[in-house]
Amino acid sequence: MTSDGPVYLAIDAGTGSARALAFDDDGTLVARAAREWTHRAVPGFPGGTDFDAGQGWSLIASAIRDVVAQLDGRRVAAVAASSMREGFVLYDGEGSELWACPNTDGRARAEADELVAEGVADEIYRVAGDWVSITAPARLRWIARHAPDVLARTRHLGMLSDWVVTRLTGEFVTDPTCGSSSALFDLRARSWSHDLAAAVGVSDGILPPVVECGLPVGRVTSTAAAATGLAVGTPVMSGGADTQLALHGIAARPGRPTIVAGTFWQTTAVVTEPVIDPSRRLRTLCHVSPDTWMVEGIGFLSGLAMRWFRDVFCGDAVAATRDGGSAFTLMERWAEEVPPGSNGVVAAMANVMQADAWHHAPPAFVGFDINDTAASSRGAFVRSIEEAAAIVAAAHLGILSDLTGGRAVDDGSVTFTGGSSAGALWPRIIAGVCGLDTLVTVAPEATAYGAARLAAAGIGGDLPPMGDTDRRVVATADERAVYTRVVERWHRVYRSVMTVAGPDVPPLFTPPGAARAASVSPSADVFA
Incomplete structure (x- = not known):
């Protein structure tokens, strides 16, 4: 590998920040930029948060431009994106964003309760493997009730990593890892469940094609190139959800x-x-x-x-x-x-x-x-x-x-990766609390590295998994x-x-569709 060879670009739209990272074909991180962001509250709907697609793309594009500048002329061979799960975007027929939310959005409480009462939530969990708390079914019902004009104009739906791909290429696709976080997937089929979509009033026509991770989905358009500094025609691959891509990275x-x-x-x-x-x-x-x-x-x-x-x-x-x-x-x-x-x-x-x-x-x-x-x-x-x-x-x-x-x-043993794994103390606490040896990855960039591996795979490359663990932390018996x-x-x-949670003392989070009151910490004794 030469210092002027091509690189693979990973874009990560996380809950707390947008990041762009470039890796050599031997897996070395060569450039990085990040922008922290927050998600605005929705007035009148406690727990509701919007995702500002315009500002979000501006921050992502800015991070990419920084990385391109750091590369000093080195070619980006391919791109793949990762993101937080559950959040999604609705588009009109021209491909413009109509509505978007992050994973933390919890406005659809009444709609989630309805899905529980109707028994639809049970079926969603059986088929899709997730509850209705912060997933698409309840949110789509909320939109139908509170913003019917938005749903009437909607022609495409995409998860947030899909949204990055759409911004780069103009294409509408999803992958199984992020798509399944919608709770509209049939897990066994690894694709959309038409029955679940129908149960929550979603037209099949707005659901994008499913492309397995690491396959080509399009190329960088001239508009995206002008915003990011990437070359027109740069290949873009199907990426995926942040956690699964972190697991893929290691x-x-x-x-x-x-x-x-x-x-x-x-x-x-x-x-x-x-x-x-x-x-x-x-x-x-x-x-x-x-x-x-x-x-x-x-x-x-x-x-x-x-x-x-x-x-x-x-x-x-x-x-x-x-x-x-x-x-x-x-x-x-x-x-x-x-x-x-x-x-x-x-x-x-x-x-x-x-x-x-x-x-x-x-x-x-x-x-x-x-x-x-x-x-x-x-x-x-x-x-x-x-x-x-x-x-x-x-x-x-x-x-x-x-x-x-x-x-x-x-x-x-348990592997510890992600941003918090950069710490020195946290792994030792995990080892002591869990009673398992804690294996810390060599770098906390596992999600981005997983996306870079998929970018490489899409053009026939083969980035190795992230190297051996940086350290093994073993707690003493004491x-x-x-x-x-x-x-x-x-x-x-x-x-x-x-016991003090209530309207005057709000909890950290009580999700929509919480089917039964809980005054105890669930599963408290499961790992004592």
């Missing part, structure tokens, strides 16, 4: 689960058949290869909680690292000075996933001592956020083990014993905090 295999840790944390297992959780706790989606699927539990905004704490309480850490390094590295140094259990501080953030009744507590810190600033330091709060995320991941690992008869965790007590305490505290 060549995840059955038997070793993976925690993909970004804005959300997904605790996942690759399986060779579409396993559906009979207790409707976790969800199942299509994986990259045509003969694989993925089961996952979601840590709701586990990574974003750390970003929030950075932005609100750690301005000095941001300032200290402005010329290089990461504020998170400094924050973890504070946390390393605090023992397991965070000196009694408990972070009540995400709850263990229960797809049909996924109630979260109001975000809270419990157990700090205002008379002891040394013990209740910022380091204790940082560590408590990290412990909470690891405890939820551990519960999901227990459920995955239960669903697969132990096969999901049969080698005694750490595991301490964390057993920490985990038990966290679940007790979480159950108590759940």
Whole structure:
């Protein structure tokens, strides 16, 4: 490989940021740019969030231009895109965006409740492997009720990674990994379910063709080239959903689960058949290869909680690292000075996933001592956020083990990848809480690397999987014993905090279609 050879471009439209990354054909990251974004609330609809397609594309195009400039003339051989799941875009007959939402949109509460009452939600879960909480069926009903003119004008539907492809090429397609996050897929067929679409009033005519990951779908248009700096005619391949592409980037295999840790944390297992959780706790989606699927539990905004704490309480850490390094590295140094259990501080953030009744507590810190600033330091709060995320991941690992008869965790280790895996402390906490050796990937860019592998495959290239793990973190017997007590305490505290959720104290998130009230932390004892 020469330093002036071609590269493969990955575009990642994540929950918290848009990124563009370029990789050599030996897998080396050679250029990177990112733009953080937020999603605006929908007035009058609690929990509703819009995706601003115009601004979103401007940020993505800007990141791509930065990468193209860094390449200094090197050719982009092919492009593939990844994105957050569940969010989607509606277009008119001219291909202009009419309506778009991110994965966090929760406005369709009444419509989700209707789908539950009608029994349609049960059928969706049986066929598509996911509940109606933050997926397309309830949202499409909401649009039909509150914006019927939009639905009447709609001629195309695409998931958010599909939207990037459409912006680049003008083509309307989806892939099985992101398409299945719509909850309008037949998992076994790896394509749209016409019965589910009909059940929620969706015309088959707006559903795009399904193209397996890593196959050609179009070329960069002159309009997209002008916006991004890419060459007209650059090949664009079918990409996919962020979590599945992260698993593809590291060549995840059955038997070793993976925690993909970004804005959300997904605790996942690759399986060779579409396993559906009979207790409707976790969800199942299509994986990259045509003969694989993925089961996952979601840590709701586990990574974003750390970003929030950075932005609100750690301005000095941001300032200290402005010329290089990461504020998170400094924050973890504070946390390393605090023992397991965070000196009694408990972070009540995400709850263990229960797809049909996924109630979260109001975000809270419990157990700090205002008379002891040394013990209740910022380091204790940082560590408590990290412990909470690891405890939820551990519960999901227990459920995955239960669903697969132990096969999901049969080698005694878990892979840790994604942005949060860049930390030094988080992997050690995971090892202690989960009781599994924690294998940290060499770089936190697994999702983008998975997209780059698909870009290469589409033109006959073969990017190797991400290299061997950077480190293996093994907790001591004493750490595991301490964390057993920490985990038990966290679940007790979480159950108590759940009791104060209500209209005057809003929870972190209560999804639409939550079929039954939950005052306890689901599956709390599954991985004790």
